[in-house]
Amino acid sequence: MNLAQMTEHAGEWLRGIGPHSDIVISSRIRLARNLAGHLFVNRSNRRQRYDVLTRCRDEILSGRIADSIIWVDLGESSDMDRQLLVERHLISRQHARGGNEQLRGVAIGGEETFAIMVNEEDHLRIQVLRSGMQLAEAFDQANRIDDVLESRMDYAFNSRWGYLTACPTNVGTGIRVSVMLHLPALKLTGEIEKVRRAARDLHLAVRGLFGEGSEALGDLYQVSNQTTLGRAEQEFLADFQHTIVPQILSYEQQARQALLRQAPSQLDDKIWRAWAILTHARVLGTDEVLQYLSHLRLGVNLGRIDTVDIPKINELFLLTQPAHLQRLTGCEMDQSTRREARAALIRQRLGGG
Amino acid sequence: MKRKCDKCDRPATHHSVEIIKGQKIEKNLCDEHAAEEGLLVKAVHTPINELLSNFVKIHSGGGGGESKDLTCDNCGLTFAEFREQSLVGCPECYRAFEKGLAPLLERAHEGATHHVGKVPARAGSGEARQQKLMRLRKRLSDAVSAEDYEMAAALRDDIRRFEEKSS
Numbered sequence: 001m002n003l004a005q006m007t008e009h010a011g012e013w014l015r016g017i018g019p020h021s022d023i024v025i026s027s028r029i030r031l032a033r034n035l036a037g038h039l040f041v042n043r044s045n046r047r048q049r050y051d052v053l054t055r056c057r058d059e060i061l062s063g064r065i066a067d068s069i070i071w072v073d074l075g076e077s078s079d080m081d082r083q084l085l086v087e088r089h090l091i092s093r094q095h096a097r098g099g100n101e102q103l104r105g106v107a108i109g110g111e112e113t114f115a116i117m118v119n120e121e122d123h124l125r126i127q128v129l130r131s132g133m134q135l136a137e138a139f140d141q142a143n144r145i146d147d148v149l150e151s152r153m154d155y156a157f158n159s160r161w162g163y164l165t166a167c168p169t170n171v172g173t174g175i176r177v178s179v180m181l182h183l184p185a186l187k188l189t190g191e192i193e194k195v196r197r198a199a200r201d202l203h204l205a206v207r208g209l210f211g212e213g214s215e216a217l218g219d220l221y222q223v224s225n226q227t228t229l230g231r232a233e234q235e236f237l238a239d240f241q242h243t244i245v246p247q248i249l250s251y252e253q254q255a256r257q258a259l260l261r262q263a264p265s266q267l268d269d270k271i272w273r274a275w276a277i278l279t280h281a282r283v284l285g286t287d288e289v290l291q292y293l294s295h296l297r298l299g300v301n302l303g304r305i306d307t308v309d310i311p312k313i314n315e316l317f318l319l320t321q322p323a324h325l326q327r328l329t330g331c332e333m334d335q336s337t338r339r340e341a342r343a344a345l346i347r348q349r350l351g352g353g
Numbered sequence: 354m355k356r357k358c359d360k361c362d363r364p365a366t367h368h369s370v371e372i373i374k375g376q377k378i379e380k381n382l383c384d385e386h387a388a389e390e391g392l393l394v395k396a397v398h399t400p401i402n403e404l405l406s407n408f409v410k411i412h413s414g415g416g417g418g419e420s421k422d423l424t425c426d427n428c429g430l431t432f433a434e435f436r437e438q439s440l441v442g443c444p445e446c447y448r449a450f451e452k453g454l455a456p457l458l459e460r461a462h463e464g465a466t467h468h469v470g471k472v473p474a475r476a477g478s479g480e481a482r483q484q485k486l487m488r489l490r491k492r493l494s495d496a497v498s499a500e501d502y503e504m505a506a507a508l509r510d511d512i513r514r515f516e517e518k519s520s
Contacts (some may be wrong), residue, residue, distance in 0.1 A: 037486030043428050043442030048494065099357065121440070143471075150473045154483065154516075156444035161458070162468025164444045168454060169461050171447075173470045203463055229458065230465020 002082055003072070007327040010318045011112030011129070016310040018132020022301040023252050024245065025220065025314070026041050026256045027135045028089075029142040032165045032174035033124040036211040037155035040121050040166040049103040049119055057105055059152045066109035071165060074104040080332070083323035088128065090115040114145060120147055121166050122174075124149065133245060135177060135237055144231075160227065172229030177236050179245060180209075184219040184298040185255035188270070192221075198247050199223055202239050209290075218290030218317060224250070231239060256302060258338030283336075284343040284345025289320050308350060358383035420453030427487055445487060486515060 038352040082096035117125040128142040156164040173295040208216040274292035299305040365381035423432040427445035496505040
């Protein structure tokens with residue numbers, strides 16, 4: 001597996017399988033870890049960062065974490081490759097930032113089910129991604145990877161504050177649990193505030209598609225924990241499994257039923273209009289594509305349209321992003337050329353006219 | 354339009370609308386009266402940056418400013434620098450800044466004061482070891498800066514032996 005082969009398809013976590021995958025797009029666990037006896041990334045010089053980078057890379061690659069792992073040295077990769085990894089949620093925007101002088105890397109494995117960022121805000125950020133509602137499975141894998149790495153390296157840890165992290169908001173378990181949810185009906189019925197309120201009561205954050213500060217494009221929302229200290233990993237997981245996710249699922253399902261009952265024609269109009277535009281438009285921007293794909297996805301899940309399936313829609317969510325689009329067409333393009341190429345790609349994949 | 358508190362003349366900072374049995378109940382309250390009503394208990398999670406700037410405010414407002422003079426011996430970060438960037442510089446900062454950090458962490462983590470959950474298998478021999486390693490690495494870094502390569506090579510061997518001893 002390499003970056004070029006990756007581009008053609010969506011990663012495992014976007015396959016549209018797993019429990020509740022009509023609403024829960026993906027589950028993600030992230031563990032923040034630092035090596036004992038080293039300064040944190042923000043305080044260390046080039047040589048120290050280099051030491052951490054090579055040590056972590058060697059231990060990850062020789063630790064037999066997965067059958068195949070690829071190591072990407074971000075200092076040696078192009079802007080476009082880094083952007084590609086951001087679009088696939090394998091690295092953060094922060095990790096992609098900066099030029100080639102950055103001593104950063106990422107290990108990607110298991111059909112893109114995990115990515116370990118080295119020298120992001122913390123020395124190690126272990127992330128596991130799964131399609132649908134599979135937080136328990138994602139946590140198990142993250143925990144196993146963590147066990148392997150901790151048997152080979154000393155982590156910065158103290159008994160009072162737990163795993164020590166560069167930002168004190170991650171200290172303790174260093175865990176971030178998050179789910180990405182597709183909530184088009186709550187958006188259409190103007191009830192998305194219900195989700196925010198429910199999340200707030202549990203001290204959870206609600207964000208858009210690409211995390212911090214991003215808008216909820218394509219009606220995709222990420223819900224994640226904000227506190228990390230004072231409770232065991234399983235307790236954070238339980239909030240999601242037993243409280244917030246079932247609650248949001250029922251809100252969205254109710255909103256979908258309400259739309260079907262009270263405004264079936266308007267609903268069908270949204271769905272078929274999205275289909276018509278996606279299969280015939282000649283110029284399309286990213287944001288509008290995400291919106292139309294969202295309505296189309298809702299239509300398929302409600303059985304109102306069967307001209308396309310969920311995996312194909314999920315794939316288009318990804319392939320129409322700027323870096324993927326340019327990788328697929330094989331050339332760098334300015335924004336207006338990209339809009340034309342995007343429309344062409346969608347017509348081709350959906351069999352439009 | 355600035356609303357006034359329902360119960361006094363101060364500006365309202367807490368607004369809520371509840372619908373109970375079809376009745377719309379709107380409340381606009383100042384901090385003090387909101388706390389009285391118990392509305393502050395469910396306070397929204399405050400991002401750390403905001404906590405930090407509030408912290409700065411309290412401490413520059415006179416009295417109790419001891420934390421701001423704290424410095425981490427290991428990495429040289431001062432508490433004031435930490436407040437600006439909201440990142441600490443090394444594991445030792447947690448010890449050096451404990452007095453200033455503890456109240457912040459408690460607020461950022463909804464009152465939690467101690468870690469619960471996973472402990473690394475190797476944590477037992479842990480903290481003294483970590484400090485020793487940190488000291489060795491610091492000496493190594495100093496030796497490299499001073500271009501004392503003989504010393505640096507010796508320290509590197511020490512570090513390797515020390516790491517191997519425990520793994």
